Amino acid sequence: MKGETVLDILRTYTKDELFYKEMQEARKDPKTLEEFLARHGLQEAIEHRWIVPEYRDQGGWMPEMMGDALLFEVLQNNEILVSKHNRYTPMFEHRHAFFEFAYVVEGACIQRFNEKEITIHQGQMTIIPPYSTHAIGVFDDSIVINICVKRQVFEMVFNSILRYSNVITDFFARSLYLYQQADYMILDTKNDRDLQNTMLQIVAQSLEKKPFDHVIMISLLLYWFGKMLQTHEDGIYIPSLPYQNNEKVLEIITYIEGHFQNATLKETASKFSFSEGYLSRLIKKSTGKTFTDLVLDMKFDKAINLLETSRQPILEISYLAGFESVEHFNRSFKKRFQMTPTTWRKVNYANRSVQI
Known part of the structure; x- marks a missing residue:
């Protein structure tokens, strides 16, 4: 589809836009607004997911x-x-x-x-x-x-x-x-x-x-x-923040992201010339997570992405996500998500062929 064709489609007003434009015009006069709201009641607004401030306290879509x-x-x-x-x-x-x-x-x-x-x-x-x-x-x-x-x-x-x-x-x-x-x-x-x-x-x-x-x-x-x-x-x-003293933390997290399959607290602390205790406290203070939990979150993110977007075997996914064995992967996954990786794939992968 050519760019100009896309622009023509984008420039065309949708039904929702016409509704909102009419509502804005109606707001210029209280009586006109009252008549507009009488034509478009609460239930219609909810069905169409129209945002109407006057309906907010009545259970309207907001x-x-x-x-x-x-x-x-x-x-x-x-x-x-x-x-x-x-x-x-x-x-x-x-x-x-x-x-x-x-x-x-x-x-x-x-x-x-x-x-x-x-x-x-x-x-x-x-x-x-x-x-x-x-x-x-x-x-x-x-x-x-x-x-x-x-x-x-x-x-x-x-x-x-x-x-x-x-x-x-x-x-x-x-x-x-x-x-x-x-x-x-x-x-x-x-x-x-x-x-x-x-x-x-x-x-x-x-x-x-x-x-x-x-x-x-x-x-x-x-x-x-x-x-x-x-x-x-x-x-x-980017607007400045009150404190800009965590550039080193960002550097550490970026490093962990690139090595999450086998990252350890000891190795990472050595990489950045920190003691293990100091690095552990720094990660916890900055992210709210322990080093282990931060790495585990990255492993799960990798695993879920592969489960939902590929047909690779569970064994291969457990390896790519950095788990020590497929048994460890299955146990950890079920503990976190209350289902096995296989079940997760069945629930989420099947719908990938459905288009918007």
């Missing part, structure tokens, strides 16, 4: 905390969701359990973090990490694309970027493992035509609904980030 299950229920376990942000949707503060990339295709939008409003312009992307409270507003013909990726899948799929030390790596590592994180990151492509076209091709894959579309979308997103780092690293902005 998703303030979005878990993976809520947003990805339509995905049937695919890793990525691409959608246009509905124009004229009332701004509402919310959080979610996944990474969100909001890219401005045309025009501009407003992003609000902790009462601070920022205008994001055409060619700029806002990256919002899990559990960051924010709100977004688009109140004209501007076009904003939202790309959502599960935190767990993100950690494994984007490992090729996380292996290298750069400003994006530090942001992602902080978001994935540390208590202290920035609420957002802004990437300015300076209206790079190649990056714009890549984003439109991601949208095209989402619209066409062909087999393996999620694989191509993730590959294109990886290309987008690689190209961004290669050509526009100076256009990346």
